[in-house]
Amino acid sequence: RKCMQPKDFNFKTPENDKRFQKKFEKMAKELQRQKASL
Structure with a gap:
């Protein structure tokens, strides 16, 4: 899917x-x- 921007996934911590x-x-x-x- 390309609806999500890559920058949304820059801060991937287990909590998030x-x-x-x-x-x-x-x-x-x-x-x-x-x-x-x-």
């Missing part, structure tokens, strides 16, 4: 990674829910 992963999971779930409701 976990937080980002949680956010990403939430977003993915939201997307799936939206697709299901369509």
